[in-house]
Amino acid sequence: MGVSLRDVALLAGVSVKTVSNVVNGYAHVSAATRAKVEYALSQLDYRPNLSARNLRLGRTGVIALALPELDPPYFAELSRFVIHAAAGHRWIVVIEQTDGSLERERQVLDGVRDHRVDGVILSPVAIGAEELAARIDDTALVLLGERIYDGPADHVAIDNVRAAREVTEHLAGLGRRRVAALGVQDDPATGTAALRLAGYAEAVAAHGLPRLTAAVERYSRAEGAAAMARLLAEPEPPDAVFCFNDLLALGAMRTVLSSGLRVPEDVALAGVDDIEDGRFSTPTLTTVAPDKAELARTAVELLRRRVDGGPGGPPREVRASHRLVVRESTVGPAQTPSPA
Numbered sequence: 001m002g003v004s005l006r007d008v009a010l011l012a013g014v015s016v017k018t019v020s021n022v023v024n025g026y027a028h029v030s031a032a033t034r035a036k037v038e039y040a041l042s043q044l045d046y047r048p049n050l051s052a053r054n055l056r057l058g059r060t061g062v063i064a065l066a067l068p069e070l071d072p073p074y075f076a077e078l079s080r081f082v083i084h085a086a087a088g089h090r091w092i093v094v095i096e097q098t099d100g101s102l103e104r105e106r107q108v109l110d111g112v113r114d115h116r117v118d119g120v121i122l123s124p125v126a127i128g129a130e131e132l133a134a135r136i137d138d139t140a141l142v143l144l145g146e147r148i149y150d151g152p153a154d155h156v157a158i159d160n161v162r163a164a165r166e167v168t169e170h171l172a173g174l175g176r177r178r179v180a181a182l183g184v185q186d187d188p189a190t191g192t193a194a195l196r197l198a199g200y201a202e203a204v205a206a207h208g209l210p211r212l213t214a215a216v217e218r219y220s221r222a223e224g225a226a227a228m229a230r231l232l233a234e235p236e237p238p239d240a241v242f243c244f245n246d247l248l249a250l251g252a253m254r255t256v257l258s259s260g261l262r263v264p265e266d267v268a269l270a271g272v273d274d275i276e277d278g279r280f281s282t283p284t285l286t287t288v289a290p291d292k293a294e295l296a297r298t299a300v301e302l303l304r305r306r307v308d309g310g311p312g313g314p315p316r317e318v319r320a321s322h323r324l325v326v327r328e329s330t331v332g333p334a335q336t337p338s339p340a
Contacts, residue, residue, distance in 0.1 A: 164199025183244025224251025
């Protein structure tokens with residue numbers, strides 16, 4: 001037999017209701033009473049029956065996190081933060097890989113009720129505003145990532161235009177005169193590539209620099225290496241490259257170094273995401289660092305509010321913070337701050 005609230009109440013010398021208030025985190029319990037209850041909980045090794053609690057509330061205690069890919073370090077790190085934030089609400093997280101497929105993303109939107117989850121955090125790639133607006137499943141939904149839909153659901157992201165502008169201005173401010181953007185894609189106007197291209201374009205125009213771009217199909221090391229080779233083959237190759245994520249930048253760095261050029265002396269490189277690989281590459285990688293913990297906490301908190309309060313209230317558009325982390329790939333080891 002498991003330990004019950006009544007057992008804890010008897011040991012602590014309080015009512016069952018008081019024990020319940022402490023277990024559920026209610027604030028209106030005195031510090032002295034809370035201490036007695038927590039001691040009794042510890043002594044009896046009490047474990048709450050979450051299944052029974054969720055059944056009473058009509059909940060499952062499970063949320064879904066749907067991501068385009070699971071192997072990129074950025075999504076792996078983000079998943080860890082979401083799982084940690086969800087644990088604070090006693091949620092278990094199930095993770096779904098959509099491969100950026102329209103069909104898979106539609107299945108997530110329309111089929112979550114069958115999976116018996118309390119809510120969904122979705123990082124969409126292919127789904128459009130029309131599909132979101134036509135959604136009939138009333139499971140709580142929060143969107144995470146760069147695509148902006150102007151209202152169908154709560155959405156959390158960094159300001160990608162501003163971030164791209166900041167890193168491009170950093171490169172131009174170092175005296176680089178041919179700054180390229182590596183990572184252009186033929187995707188919808190609200191996609192990651194379009195937003196980062198917009199910020200890049202604003203910065204080079206403000207500095208009177210030419211606009212140089214290299215396209216990729218996927219944001220991978222291999223694509224970054226191949227695109228960098230094409231840039232270096234130009235009659236006037238760039239002296240700096242803003243890569244739209246860190247994997248592209250690491251691939252580009254390999255090509256530059258393999259060509260007998262130096263980073264950053266001949267070509268300065270910067271990326272976005274602040275993945276761990278970039279902190280240990282040679283040279284270390286300058287990058288835009290999204291606050292992944294804040295992104296995860298905010299998404300989970302928005303989801304909690306929807307789950308607790310239902311679908312009422314207008315959707316919220318929340319901007320998480322980011323910062324430019326300057327490392328060796330743009331300024332060299334002599335000017336680089338201590339590792340961060």
